[in-house]
Amino acid sequence: MPANSPNVDVVRLDAATVASANRSTYTPKTLPAAFFQTAGTDAGIYGVGSSPEPVVDRQIKPTALPMRTPPSAPVVPYRVGVGDVLLLSSPDAGNTVEELSGLLAAQNRRQGYTVQDDGAIAVPDVGRIKVAGLTLEEAEAQVFQRLISSQMDPSFSLEVSEFNSKRVSVGGAVSKPAVVPITLVSLTLEEALAAAGGISTRDEDYTLIRLYRDGELYEVPLTEYLKRPGVQKTRLAAGDSIFVDTTFELEDAQAFFTEQIALATYKQDAQIHALNQMNSAMNLRRSALEEARSNFLSRLELDSVDRDFVYLTGEVKTPSRFPLPFGKTASLADALFENGGSQNMTANPARVYVLRGQPGSDRITAYNLNYRDATNLVLATKFQMRPNDVVFLSEQPITKWNRVVQQLVPSLLTSSATLAAN
Structure with a gap:
């Protein structure tokens, strides 16, 4: 014991x-590391490579041009956006010379602020003021509240000096491809084309004005555009893209989309190939891990661990x-x-x-x-x-x-049998 x-x-x-x-x-x-690893760890990254360059087919003039008139964008108040430059004018108590100089003094009190990525302008002594998505009236109210909170003179005026957040791109058969900003006044189709120097083509009968908006494509032949003042006055929306085609034809569009399908198929095949490579690498790694685990279990069974x-x-x-x-x-x-x-x-x-x-x-x-x-x-x-x-x-x-008894009883029985025999 x-x-x-x-x-x-x-x-x-x-x-x-x-x-x-x-x-x-x-x-x-602890168990070997193979019991804690997965086949996906460090399996490698496989890319699909670059796609072939698109090929432009020859173009054939169509017998007729499609017509789909774009709707006018609704008339809404201008809302401040990222990239716009706001001009903040505030009174500045100056000396007599400044007051007499008039225009010069007013210019010295005007400060421009760019609306940054977070939708705010940074005003010294006030801080960052969120203005993106607000109308000018709402932005003025926001600035007013922040000036009051900062115990500053709330007398000021606010205007947009640079319109950079809402734009329309114009390209193709125009004199000067441009990006035209939308300002406080609605921008029309004819104004956007005029800002790009006007349409430059030698064959009006086969020129098409194409307008892309929110994934939709609108098409107006130039001949119809010139005859319809209502189409010319179409109001544009931020993000609209205008492209003037001089030799548009359906076969070319079909060839383009066929080519896009072929490129998509190529990319898909390349992705499948890359996925197969990755699966092969993962299978090899999985086999190596299973072999390492099996070897360890065999050693464990043989008591060599x-x-x-x-x-x-x-x-x-x-x-x-x-x-x-x-x-x-x-x-x-x-x-x-x-x-x-x-x-x-x-x-x-x-x-x-x-x-x-x-x-x-x-x-x-x-x-x-x-x-x-x-x-x-x-x-x-x-x-x-x-x-x-x-x-x-x-x-x-x-x-x-009991164990003592079990050990003694056989001896006693043997002794008794011996005595009886004698």
């Missing part, structure tokens, strides 16, 4: 002694060694019940011992668990095992007596 050995210190297990025993340092062994063990002996169903798990600790309950637990008929539940050597000494600590009171099994679930611990289950007193 552990208590009869002079080198053994018996410690009764309770919450305090369990906590004390668990404070001993121990780092569980360095492991930490706990040893079970005494009145257990199967005296054995219990391997401590990888990456985590195991409890006394894990060790007891992993291989079937104790012999119910012969084991003494009051005398379960965990024998643990004391570092740097020949002494042994015997932690005693009494689970005759079943609630003490909770302590077994909290007591952490350490490498080379020995779990010993003592026998019942009656078990010891």
Whole structure:
């Protein structure tokens, strides 16, 4: 028994002694990295490469030009946008010379502010003021409130000096392809064409004005445009794109879209090829990981892997060694019940011992668990095992007596038979 050995210190297990025993340092062994990696890690990135350059086919004049008149954009108040430059004019109490100079003094009090990416202007001593998406009246109200909050003179005027946020592009058969801004006044189709220097073509009968808006295409032959003042006065919207074609024909459009389909097919095939390459690389990596894991499991089965063990002996169903798990600790309950637990008929539940050597000494600590009171099994679930611990289950007193009797009875029977024969 552990208590009869002079080198053994018996410690009764309770919450305090369990906590004390668990404070001993121990780092569980870990599984190889192959068990934590996935086949997708570092599998590589595969691009589809560049697409072939488009090819322009020859053009044939059509017998008729399509006609689809664009609708006029609604008349709405101008809303400030990113890139616009706002001119803020405020009074500036100057000296008599400045007041007499009139225009010069007024110019010195005018400051332009660009609406930045976050939709705000940065005003010194005031901070950033959000104005994007507001009408001028709403923007003035916003600036007024910020000036009041900053305890500054709220007398000012606000105007847009540069319109950069809402524009219409004009290209194709025009004298000067341009980007035309939309200002406080609505921009019409004829004004946009005039800003680009007018239409420049030698064949009006086969010239087409094309307007792209929100994914829609509108087309007006130049001859019809010149005859319809209502079309000329069509109001444009921000983002409209106008392109003047001089030799538009349906076959060319069909060839263009056929070419686009071919390019899309090429890109799709290239993507499939890249995906197949990536899958092949992932399969190779997956196979390598599976091989590494399989090799480790084979070594583990052959007991060629360095492991930490706990040893079970005494009145257990199967005296054995219990391997401590990888990456985590195991409890006394894990060790007891992993291989079937104790012999119910012969084991003494009051005398379960965990024998643990004391570092740097020949002494042994015997932690005693009494689970005759079943609630003490909770302590077994909290007591952490350490490498080379020995779990010993003592026998019942009656078990010891029975074993003595079993050893003596055959001897007595043999002696009696010998005497009877003589």
